[in-house]
Amino acid sequence: MYSDSLNLNLTDCILEYDGSFDGFLCAVHEFYLLKLNQVEIQKEGSAQVALFAKRIKVITQLPLAEKVWKRFKIRIGGSGCSQIFRAFLSEEIGVENTLLRYIQHALSATRPIHSDFSHPDVLKVSQMVKSVGREKHRMEAFVRFRRTKDGIYFAHIAPDFNVLPLISKHFQERYADQKWMIYDENRHYALYYDLNKVEVVELRLKEKLELHKNPEGIYDEQEIEFQELWKDYFKSTNIKSRRNDKLHTQHVPKRYWRYLTEKLSDI
Amino acid sequence: MSFDRIKEKLNILADAAKYDVSCSSSGSKRTNKEKSLGNSSGMGICHSYTEDGRCVSLLKILMTNHCIFDCAYCVTRRSNDIKRAAFKIQEVVDLTINFYRRNYIEGLFLSSGIFKDADYTMERLVAVAKKLRLEEKFNGYIHLKSIPGASDELMREAGLYADRLSVNIEIPTVSGLKLLAPEKDHKDFLKPMEKVKNEIIQYKSEKKIIKSTPKYAPAGQSTQMIVGATGETDQQILLTSAYFYKEFNLKRVYYSGYVPVIADERLPQLGTQVPMLRENRLYQTDWLMRFYGFDVREIVDKNNPNLDLEVDPKLAWALRNLHEFPVNINKADKFMLLRIPGVGVKSVSKIIKARRFRKLNWQHLAKLGIASNRAKYFITCESSEFEKRDLTAEQIRGFILQNSSSKFRKLVSPQLNVFG
Numbered sequence A: 001m002y003s004d005s006l007n008l009n010l011t012d013c014i015l016e017y018d019g020s021f022d023g024f025l026c027a028v029h030e031f032y033l034l035k036l037n038q039v040e041i042q043k044e045g046s047a048q049v050a051l052f053a054k055r056i057k058v059i060t061q062l063p064l065a066e067k068v069w070k071r072f073k074i075r076i077g078g079s080g081c082s083q084i085f086r087a088f089l090s091e092e093i094g095v096e097n098t099l100l101r102y103i104q105h106a107l108s109a110t111r112p113i114h115s116d117f118s119h120p121d122v123l124k125v126s127q128m129v130k131s132v133g134r135e136k137h138r139m140e141a142f143v144r145f146r147r148t149k150d151g152i153y154f155a156h157i158a159p160d161f162n163v164l165p166l167i168s169k170h171f172q173e174r175y176a177d178q179k180w181m182i183y184d185e186n187r188h189y190a191l192y193y194d195l196n197k198v199e200v201v202e203l204r205l206k207e208k209l210e211l212h213k214n215p216e217g218i219y220d221e222q223e224i225e226f227q228e229l230w231k232d233y234f235k236s237t238n239i240k241s242r243r244n245d246k247l248h249t250q251h252v253p254k255r256y257w258r259y260l261t262e263k264l265s266d267i
Numbered sequence B: 001m002s003f004d005r006i007k008e009k010l011n012i013l014a015d016a017a018k019y020d021v022s023c024s025s026s027g028s029k030r031t032n033k034e035k036s037l038g039n040s041s042g043m044g045i046c047h048s049y050t051e052d053g054r055c056v057s058l059l060k061i062l063m064t065n066h067c068i069f070d071c072a073y074c075v076t077r078r079s080n081d082i083k084r085a086a087f088k089i090q091e092v093v094d095l096t097i098n099f100y101r102r103n104y105i106e107g108l109f110l111s112s113g114i115f116k117d118a119d120y121t122m123e124r125l126v127a128v129a130k131k132l133r134l135e136e137k138f139n140g141y142i143h144l145k146s147i148p149g150a151s152d153e154l155m156r157e158a159g160l161y162a163d164r165l166s167v168n169i170e171i172p173t174v175s176g177l178k179l180l181a182p183e184k185d186h187k188d189f190l191k192p193m194e195k196v197k198n199e200i201i202q203y204k205s206e207k208k209i210i211k212s213t214p215k216y217a218p219a220g221q222s223t224q225m226i227v228g229a230t231g232e233t234d235q236q237i238l239l240t241s242a243y244f245y246k247e248f249n250l251k252r253v254y255y256s257g258y259v260p261v262i263a264d265e266r267l268p269q270l271g272t273q274v275p276m277l278r279e280n281r282l283y284q285t286d287w288l289m290r291f292y293g294f295d296v297r298e299i300v301d302k303n304n305p306n307l308d309l310e311v312d313p314k315l316a317w318a319l320r321n322l323h324e325f326p327v328n329i330n331k332a333d334k335f336m337l338l339r340i341p342g343v344g345v346k347s348v349s350k351i352i353k354a355r356r357f358r359k360l361n362w363q364h365l366a367k368l369g370i371a372s373n374r375a376k377y378f379i380t381c382e383s384s385e386f387e388k389r390d391l392t393a394e395q396i397r398g399f400i401l402q403n404s405s406s407k408f409r410k411l412v413s414p415q416l417n418v419f420g
Ligand code: SF4
Pocket: B067, B068, B069, B070, B071, B074, B075, B076, B077, B078, B112, B113, B114
């Protein structure tokens, strides 16, 4: 299970994991198992180098991760766990270490801590959770499906955080009678719903898809017409004498315009 | 369908519908049970924002802009020389479904000019909603306009398919209505509202006994008033809102700053600025009435018939009632915490949660994200630092304005909660 025989009195070491949430849980497990106290949990290949630090490679084992997660659910509670998962999806540098401290604090506390905002790690986690939550809501709002010839509603997005796992349920419940796919351009994977279940598929489409131009006629013949209708509709809802660009871009930051059918002509 | 023709109609009928500011799509839960289309969790989503910063969540259109009436404030009025159009029932259904499937919208907001008579018009609105629900098995959001004067039977049917129903009273005073829409009787506005209110009450009591009672307008009723068209005071507007909230259990009252669209001597001149700041102050007050436990009479009265444009209504109230302050953050009850200027509902709940763990000082408040630049004149906390000068209301007002001169002029859209 461990990469080599270890000196268990380490005070300064780095736990290297594969970047997945399961991997992170295994790293936390390792931390407790080896009774470490000063660690850095890092993704494999991250640039930070700590001198004199011992590196331990964590091997991701799904059953172990599941076991750890189950135990957290009992000890830390449902809302605490959902905070941990969401904060993790922020992919912020160092999030693993904030979360490790958060978990330590949660496991040693006598009551749920997720609202103890005067504790720095709890506050930090809650801020990350908030940003991730905001991005989740944005994606639920900003996904624009385009109907392909074979009847799949396709959307591409590039969220700031890794929120696909969080939006899956929303789209499955809403679009239960149509096939759809949501592709994360930056992370190169997609959710695909085949009328029965949602699957996660690895996918590498070419950079910067220009989907509004109907490349190689991949769309249903009416698709472009509906896009035009929507763009027109969007234009006619505007009241010129109330124009407020600042408020507009505050709600729809420019980095998302690429995906929004109605904003494409403004780029 | 012929896209060119649809496009033309959509341009005309969306343009005429945009002055209705309501775009809420929340407050109704419809669960997708049979693997059909749509699911409403009760929380509306804004899918986009117009260039004026308003939320776009519904396909908001008129069935037709033909109208037999001549209300002075309305672009659709019969004497206005504009292009007219009318959608077919199926066209509205197709547009809604296709927009919804692409995740453009949460649903439909359908209104109409009055064609022939009230019932004929209402019937067509109901027909669209019925088709969407029964034939398309659509679980998205539907908001229908109740046409003043429509029969009770039609209003009852409307509520079976719609999530929300609304009648826009538009003009807050009876005298204003007489002046601008002399053909209209304000009782016609109240009748469908009364019917819907009673149906909702009946639904709620039947639901307790029979679980399978079909839903009736689960997101309730709303209305809209135009601000700044007839020289009415804020007090008149707000008393009218309070009356509607109370008498008809309305979910929302919307305030729409009058946009001059027609030259008419009874109305503000073309080119007159839309009173957006005033509109914003009205929304803030509305919020105070609904979520902060304020009574309308605490905010406007004979001596203060109009809201202060310089400071928000909560701060204005606090300045008039300095004897209620300072409030001790660690001891005060929720009611009083909600009255502290610059502290919103969310901050109050954070304070209440956090103070269970420890007594809060200024640093804690800052960490919780509570700005104290305004609140500091009104609170004390676990610290010996607090405002010790005996400042007058005028002085406090001066300090606050000095430090937030750019902020208080910021115009904010109706969907925003803007205390801070
Ligand atoms: S009845 Fe309605 S649509 Fe017709 S003119 Fe009056 S406000 Fe406009």
